Amino acid sequence: SGDDAEYQDELYLGRNGTDNLYTLAHGSHNIHFEASVASMGGRRRIAIVNAAELRGRVEDPLGELPALEFYQPYEILMKTRFGDWDAVLAMPEPKPDRLLGARALRHYARGVAFARTGRESLANRELAALIGLRNRIVARGRGPDEYPEFNLNPAQDVLAVATRVLAGRIRWLRGDRDLALRLFREAVAREAALKYDEPPPWYFPTSELLGAALLRSGRPAEAEDAFRAALKVYPGDGWALFGLAEALRVRGAPASAIAVAERAYARAWRWADRPLTLEMLL
Numbered sequence: 001s002g003d004d005a006e007y008q009d010e011l012y013l014g015r016n017g018t019d020n021l022y023t024l025a026h027g028s029h030n031i032h033f034e035a036s037v038a039s040m041g042g043r044r045r046i047a048i049v050n051a052a053e054l055r056g057r058v059e060d061p062l063g064e065l066p067a068l069e070f071y072q073p074y075e076i077l078m079k080t081r082f083g084d085w086d087a088v089l090a091m092p093e094p095k096p097d098r099l100l101g102a103r104a105l106r107h108y109a110r111g112v113a114f115a116r117t118g119r120e121s122l123a124n125r126e127l128a129a130l131i132g133l134r135n136r137i138v139a140r141g142r143g144p145d146e147y148p149e150f151n152l153n154p155a156q157d158v159l160a161v162a163t164r165v166l167a168g169r170i171r172w173l174r175g176d177r178d179l180a181l182r183l184f185r186e187a188v189a190r191e192a193a194l195k196y197d198e199p200p201p202w203y204f205p206t207s208e209l210l211g212a213a214l215l216r217s218g219r220p221a222e223a224e225d226a227f228r229a230a231l232k233v234y235p236g237d238g239w240a241l242f243g244l245a246e247a248l249r250v251r252g253a254p255a256s257a258i259a260v261a262e263r264a265y266a267r268a269w270r271w272a273d274r275p276l277t278l279e280m281l282l
Contacts, residue, residue: 031053031057032074032199033199036200039204048078055072067148069155070101076091101158104129107130112165137156157190172213180213211224212282220250227241236268
Protein backbone atom coordinates (compact mmCIF):
# COMPACT_ATOMS: atom_id res chain seq x y z
CA SER A 1 0.00 0.00 0.00
CA GLY A 2 0.99 3.65 -0.20
CA ASP A 3 1.38 3.82 3.59
CA ASP A 4 3.67 0.78 3.64
CA ALA A 5 5.76 2.16 0.78
CA GLU A 6 6.14 5.50 2.54
CA TYR A 7 7.12 3.78 5.81
CA GLN A 8 9.85 1.83 4.04
CA ASP A 9 10.99 5.06 2.40
CA GLU A 10 11.39 6.69 5.80
CA LEU A 11 13.52 3.78 7.01
CA TYR A 12 15.67 4.05 3.90
CA LEU A 13 16.09 7.81 4.19
CA GLY A 14 17.03 7.46 7.85
CA ARG A 15 19.96 5.30 6.75
CA ASN A 16 20.96 7.08 3.55
CA GLY A 17 19.85 10.70 3.87
CA THR A 18 17.59 12.71 1.58
CA ASP A 19 20.00 14.24 -0.89
CA ASN A 20 19.61 11.63 -3.61
CA LEU A 21 17.61 10.70 -6.68
CA TYR A 22 15.56 8.15 -4.76
CA THR A 23 14.10 10.85 -2.51
CA LEU A 24 13.14 13.09 -5.41
CA ALA A 25 11.77 10.46 -7.78
CA HIS A 26 10.84 7.11 -6.24
CA GLY A 27 10.02 8.37 -2.75
CA SER A 28 7.89 11.17 -4.14
CA HIS A 29 6.22 8.68 -6.49
CA ASN A 30 4.79 6.77 -3.50
CA ILE A 31 3.37 9.96 -2.01
CA HIS A 32 1.89 10.89 -5.38
CA PHE A 33 0.22 7.48 -5.57
CA GLU A 34 -1.32 7.79 -2.12
CA ALA A 35 -2.71 11.25 -2.88
CA SER A 36 -4.20 10.06 -6.17
CA VAL A 37 -5.81 6.93 -4.73
CA ALA A 38 -7.10 8.79 -1.67
CA SER A 39 -8.80 11.32 -3.93
CA MET A 40 -10.66 8.55 -5.77
CA GLY A 41 -12.03 7.34 -2.45
CA GLY A 42 -13.06 10.76 -1.20
CA ARG A 43 -10.35 10.92 1.44
CA ARG A 44 -9.84 14.64 1.13
CA ARG A 45 -7.52 15.22 4.08
CA ILE A 46 -5.12 12.41 3.16
CA ALA A 47 -5.07 13.46 -0.50
CA ILE A 48 -4.27 17.10 0.29
CA VAL A 49 -1.73 16.36 3.03
CA ASN A 50 0.20 14.03 0.74
CA ALA A 51 -0.02 16.48 -2.17
CA ALA A 52 1.34 19.25 0.07
CA GLU A 53 4.28 17.04 1.06
CA LEU A 54 4.87 16.29 -2.60
CA ARG A 55 5.04 19.99 -3.44
CA GLY A 56 7.47 20.56 -0.58
CA ARG A 57 9.81 17.86 -1.85
CA VAL A 58 10.13 19.39 -5.32
CA GLU A 59 10.54 23.12 -4.81
CA ASP A 60 12.63 23.67 -7.97
CA PRO A 61 12.35 20.53 -10.12
CA LEU A 62 13.91 22.16 -13.18
CA GLY A 63 17.09 22.51 -11.18
CA GLU A 64 17.04 18.88 -10.00
CA LEU A 65 15.04 16.55 -12.21
CA PRO A 66 12.95 18.51 -14.75
CA ALA A 67 10.40 15.76 -15.44
CA LEU A 68 9.20 16.02 -11.82
CA GLU A 69 7.71 19.48 -12.32
CA PHE A 70 4.26 17.89 -12.51
CA TYR A 71 4.54 17.12 -8.76
CA GLN A 72 4.68 20.85 -7.97
CA PRO A 73 1.01 21.77 -8.70
CA TYR A 74 -0.51 18.55 -7.33
CA GLU A 75 -1.56 20.22 -4.07
CA ILE A 76 -3.60 22.90 -5.81
CA LEU A 77 -5.11 20.25 -8.10
CA MET A 78 -6.21 18.14 -5.11
CA LYS A 79 -7.79 21.21 -3.52
CA THR A 80 -9.56 21.82 -6.83
CA ARG A 81 -10.76 18.22 -6.92
CA PHE A 82 -12.46 18.63 -3.56
CA GLY A 83 -13.86 22.10 -4.17
CA ASP A 84 -11.77 23.94 -1.56
CA TRP A 85 -12.08 27.20 -3.45
CA ASP A 86 -10.72 29.57 -0.80
CA ALA A 87 -7.70 27.32 -0.34
CA VAL A 88 -7.15 27.17 -4.10
CA LEU A 89 -7.17 30.95 -4.41
CA ALA A 90 -4.79 31.31 -1.45
CA MET A 91 -2.09 29.13 -3.04
CA PRO A 92 1.05 31.09 -3.99
CA GLU A 93 2.49 31.17 -7.48
CA PRO A 94 5.16 28.52 -8.05
CA LYS A 95 8.75 29.73 -7.96
CA PRO A 96 10.96 30.16 -9.87
CA ASP A 97 9.21 31.87 -12.76
CA ARG A 98 10.60 29.38 -15.27
CA LEU A 99 8.15 26.73 -13.98
CA LEU A 100 5.76 27.52 -16.80
CA GLY A 101 3.78 24.28 -16.55
CA ALA A 102 3.19 24.51 -12.80
CA ARG A 103 2.23 28.18 -13.14
CA ALA A 104 -0.19 27.29 -15.95
CA LEU A 105 -1.92 24.67 -13.78
CA ARG A 106 -2.25 27.21 -10.98
CA HIS A 107 -4.10 29.48 -13.43
CA TYR A 108 -6.25 26.50 -14.39
CA ALA A 109 -7.14 25.78 -10.75
CA ARG A 110 -7.89 29.43 -10.01
CA GLY A 111 -10.05 29.59 -13.13
CA VAL A 112 -12.06 26.57 -11.99
CA ALA A 113 -12.48 28.16 -8.56
CA PHE A 114 -13.77 31.39 -10.07
CA ALA A 115 -16.08 29.55 -12.49
CA ARG A 116 -17.50 27.38 -9.73
CA THR A 117 -18.20 30.46 -7.59
CA GLY A 118 -19.87 32.40 -10.41
CA ARG A 119 -17.10 34.90 -11.22
CA GLU A 120 -16.93 34.57 -14.99
CA SER A 121 -14.71 37.54 -15.81
CA LEU A 122 -12.04 36.38 -13.36
CA ALA A 123 -12.29 32.83 -14.68
CA ASN A 124 -11.76 34.12 -18.22
CA ARG A 125 -8.69 36.03 -17.07
CA GLU A 126 -7.19 32.84 -15.66
CA LEU A 127 -8.04 30.93 -18.85
CA ALA A 128 -6.21 33.56 -20.91
CA ALA A 129 -3.16 33.27 -18.65
CA LEU A 130 -3.26 29.47 -18.92
CA ILE A 131 -3.44 29.60 -22.71
CA GLY A 132 -0.63 32.16 -22.82
CA LEU A 133 1.72 29.97 -20.80
CA ARG A 134 0.84 26.88 -22.83
CA ASN A 135 1.60 28.83 -26.00
CA ARG A 136 5.02 29.75 -24.60
CA ILE A 137 5.71 26.06 -23.97
CA VAL A 138 4.55 25.11 -27.48
CA ALA A 139 6.77 27.83 -28.94
CA ARG A 140 9.83 26.17 -27.42
CA GLY A 141 9.37 23.48 -30.07
CA ARG A 142 11.36 20.26 -30.18
CA GLY A 143 15.04 19.72 -29.69
CA PRO A 144 17.41 21.15 -27.07
CA ASP A 145 15.06 24.02 -26.14
CA GLU A 146 12.00 21.78 -25.71
CA TYR A 147 10.16 22.32 -22.43
CA PRO A 148 10.65 19.40 -19.98
CA GLU A 149 7.97 16.75 -20.03
CA PHE A 150 5.54 16.18 -17.16
CA ASN A 151 7.09 12.79 -16.40
CA LEU A 152 6.02 10.83 -19.51
CA ASN A 153 3.87 13.42 -21.29
CA PRO A 154 4.75 16.75 -22.91
CA ALA A 155 3.56 19.53 -20.61
CA GLN A 156 1.65 21.11 -23.49
CA ASP A 157 -0.42 17.93 -23.93
CA VAL A 158 -1.45 17.88 -20.27
CA LEU A 159 -2.27 21.59 -20.47
CA ALA A 160 -4.43 20.93 -23.53
CA VAL A 161 -6.73 18.95 -21.23
CA ALA A 162 -6.69 21.78 -18.70
CA THR A 163 -7.67 24.46 -21.21
CA ARG A 164 -10.69 22.48 -22.40
CA VAL A 165 -11.89 21.62 -18.91
CA LEU A 166 -11.68 25.24 -17.80
CA ALA A 167 -13.17 26.65 -21.01
CA GLY A 168 -16.02 24.16 -20.73
CA ARG A 169 -16.71 25.12 -17.13
CA ILE A 170 -16.85 28.79 -18.09
CA ARG A 171 -19.28 28.03 -20.93
CA TRP A 172 -21.35 25.96 -18.53
CA LEU A 173 -21.49 28.90 -16.13
CA ARG A 174 -22.61 31.12 -18.99
CA GLY A 175 -25.41 28.69 -19.81
CA ASP A 176 -24.01 27.60 -23.17
CA ARG A 177 -24.44 23.90 -22.49
CA ASP A 178 -23.93 22.67 -26.05
CA LEU A 179 -20.50 24.28 -26.33
CA ALA A 180 -19.62 23.21 -22.78
CA LEU A 181 -20.42 19.60 -23.64
CA ARG A 182 -18.34 19.84 -26.81
CA LEU A 183 -15.39 21.15 -24.82
CA PHE A 184 -15.80 18.43 -22.19
CA ARG A 185 -15.79 15.80 -24.95
CA GLU A 186 -12.61 17.34 -26.34
CA ALA A 187 -11.08 17.14 -22.86
CA VAL A 188 -11.97 13.45 -22.67
CA ALA A 189 -10.34 12.84 -26.06
CA ARG A 190 -7.22 14.80 -25.10
CA GLU A 191 -6.93 12.91 -21.81
CA ALA A 192 -7.31 9.57 -23.61
CA ALA A 193 -4.47 10.54 -25.97
CA LEU A 194 -2.00 11.04 -23.11
CA LYS A 195 0.63 8.36 -22.60
CA TYR A 196 -0.21 5.86 -19.88
CA ASP A 197 1.30 6.72 -16.53
CA GLU A 198 0.83 5.75 -12.88
CA PRO A 199 -0.71 7.66 -11.22
CA PRO A 200 -2.62 9.06 -14.20
CA PRO A 201 -1.13 12.13 -15.92
CA TRP A 202 -4.39 14.07 -15.40
CA TYR A 203 -5.64 14.29 -11.83
CA PHE A 204 -9.23 13.11 -12.40
CA PRO A 205 -11.18 11.24 -15.12
CA THR A 206 -12.66 13.89 -17.40
CA SER A 207 -15.39 11.38 -18.37
CA GLU A 208 -16.87 12.06 -14.92
CA LEU A 209 -17.19 15.76 -15.71
CA LEU A 210 -18.80 14.94 -19.05
CA GLY A 211 -21.15 12.47 -17.37
CA ALA A 212 -22.24 15.01 -14.75
CA ALA A 213 -22.88 17.63 -17.44
CA LEU A 214 -24.91 15.17 -19.53
CA LEU A 215 -26.93 14.13 -16.52
CA ARG A 216 -27.74 17.72 -15.60
CA SER A 217 -28.66 18.32 -19.26
CA GLY A 218 -31.35 15.65 -19.09
CA ARG A 219 -29.39 12.99 -21.01
CA PRO A 220 -29.03 10.18 -18.46
CA ALA A 221 -28.34 7.36 -20.94
CA GLU A 222 -25.36 9.26 -22.39
CA ALA A 223 -24.28 10.14 -18.86
CA GLU A 224 -24.31 6.47 -17.94
CA ASP A 225 -22.02 5.74 -20.89
CA ALA A 226 -19.62 8.46 -19.76
CA PHE A 227 -19.46 7.20 -16.19
CA ARG A 228 -18.96 3.62 -17.38
CA ALA A 229 -16.13 4.85 -19.61
CA ALA A 230 -14.43 6.34 -16.54
CA LEU A 231 -14.89 3.09 -14.64
CA LYS A 232 -13.24 1.06 -17.40
CA VAL A 233 -10.03 2.91 -16.64
CA TYR A 234 -10.58 3.48 -12.89
CA PRO A 235 -12.83 0.59 -11.72
CA GLY A 236 -13.03 1.61 -8.06
CA ASP A 237 -13.36 5.38 -8.48
CA GLY A 238 -16.05 6.55 -6.08
CA TRP A 239 -16.90 9.70 -8.05
CA ALA A 240 -17.73 7.71 -11.19
CA LEU A 241 -19.65 5.08 -9.20
CA PHE A 242 -21.76 7.80 -7.59
CA GLY A 243 -22.46 9.33 -10.99
CA LEU A 244 -23.36 5.95 -12.46
CA ALA A 245 -25.87 5.28 -9.69
CA GLU A 246 -27.42 8.71 -10.24
CA ALA A 247 -27.64 8.20 -14.01
CA LEU A 248 -29.25 4.79 -13.57
CA ARG A 249 -31.77 6.21 -11.13
CA VAL A 250 -32.73 9.10 -13.42
CA ARG A 251 -33.16 6.95 -16.50
CA GLY A 252 -35.35 4.48 -14.60
CA ALA A 253 -33.03 1.48 -14.64
CA PRO A 254 -34.06 -1.69 -12.77
CA ALA A 255 -33.75 -1.40 -9.01
CA SER A 256 -31.26 -4.26 -8.97
CA ALA A 257 -28.87 -2.38 -11.29
CA ILE A 258 -29.15 0.78 -9.18
CA ALA A 259 -28.49 -1.23 -6.02
CA VAL A 260 -25.31 -2.74 -7.48
CA ALA A 261 -23.94 0.71 -8.34
CA GLU A 262 -24.94 2.10 -4.94
CA ARG A 263 -23.21 -0.73 -3.10
CA ALA A 264 -20.07 -0.24 -5.16
CA TYR A 265 -20.12 3.49 -4.41
CA ALA A 266 -20.65 2.87 -0.69
CA ARG A 267 -17.69 0.49 -0.65
CA ALA A 268 -15.43 2.92 -2.54
CA TRP A 269 -16.50 5.86 -0.35
CA ARG A 270 -16.48 4.08 3.01
CA TRP A 271 -13.54 6.09 4.39
CA ALA A 272 -14.42 9.39 2.71
CA ASP A 273 -14.48 12.67 4.60
CA ARG A 274 -17.95 13.63 3.37
CA PRO A 275 -20.72 12.32 1.08
CA LEU A 276 -20.82 13.22 -2.60
CA THR A 277 -23.40 15.28 -4.45
CA LEU A 278 -23.80 15.69 -8.21
CA GLU A 279 -22.91 19.37 -7.84
CA MET A 280 -19.45 18.36 -6.54
CA LEU A 281 -18.74 16.74 -9.90
CA LEU A 282 -19.74 19.81 -11.90
